[in-house]
Amino acid sequence: GAGVSQSPSNKVTEKGKDVELRCDPISGHTALYWYRQSLGQGLEFLIYFQGNSAPDKSGLPSDRFSAERTGGSVSTLTIQRTQQEDSAVYLCASSLSGITGEKLFFGSGTQLSVL
Amino acid sequence: AQSVTQPDIHITVSEGASLELRCNYSYGATPYLFWYVQSPGQGLQLLLKYFSGDTLVQGIKGFEAEFKRSQSSFNLRKPSVHWSDAAEYFCAVGANRQGAQKLVFGQGTRLTINP
Structure with a gap:
């Protein structure tokens, strides 16, 4: 596609439920990143995929968070047993x-609200 | 590990006035430095970046930034702001070593433009 696409744009869920957030990167981009933007905070790095290499998961805040990237394209970020502190905008980017230092192209994000 | 500080959470300037947004970084070697802008309802867009060479870099939309190693700073400037510049601005630093592709972002500076 023309840009990085994320879905859904908004997600409201109840505490304790699992959610899946989807990212469709720009066609041909081999690198994919997930960031989290909490209210009043900067962007917090979550995970990075590069080709077939093992992902850099160093930013995942807990074992409730996981992500996969199928076929080197679409990525899904899964949050299990959501908590209210998980409420944030989840941003996906590709390059x-x-x-190192390459321009990142960001999607518009998924606004997650945990009630 | 690298880190970024944007000391100003919120700045208000009048349309036509000059602008300077501050960014200080921490990194042991010469970093890659970026400024991204996030307009309401849109994804982050790269304004400019510094890798090496001339310490004054020009970006899109009339922005420029100057890398000052002695001050560990990479401040963003614009001589005359327009109402459309109202947005959130993020400074980011990348490590110039293999295996460190993720960017570390500051907390952002929200820019408001008075008519």
Whole structure:
């Protein structure tokens, strides 16, 4: 597609439920990133995928968070047993080859609200 | 590990006035530095970046930034702001080493423009 696409744009869920957030990167981009933007906070790195390499999961805040990337394209971020502190905007970005310092293209994000 | 500080959470300037947004970073070597802008309802967009060479870099929309190693700063400037510049601005630092592709972002500075 023309840009990074994320769905849904908004998600309201109840505490304790699982949610899945989807990211469709720009076609041909091998690197994919997930960030979280909480109210009044900067962007917090969550996870990074580069080609077939093992993902960098160093930013995942707990074992309730996981992500996968199928076929080197679409990625799904899963949050299990959601908590109110998980409420945030989840941003996905992709870049062409994942070279250090490369420009990131961001999606519009998924606004997650946990009631 | 690298880190970024944006000391100003919120700045208000009048349309036509000059602008400077502050960014300080922490990193042991020469970093990659970026400024991204997030307009309401839109994804983050790269304004400019610094890798090496000329310490004054020009970006889109009339923005520029200057890398000052002695001050560990990368402040963003614009001589005359327009109402459309109202947005959230994020400074980010990347490590210039393999395996460190993720960017670390500051907390952001929200810019309000008075007519």
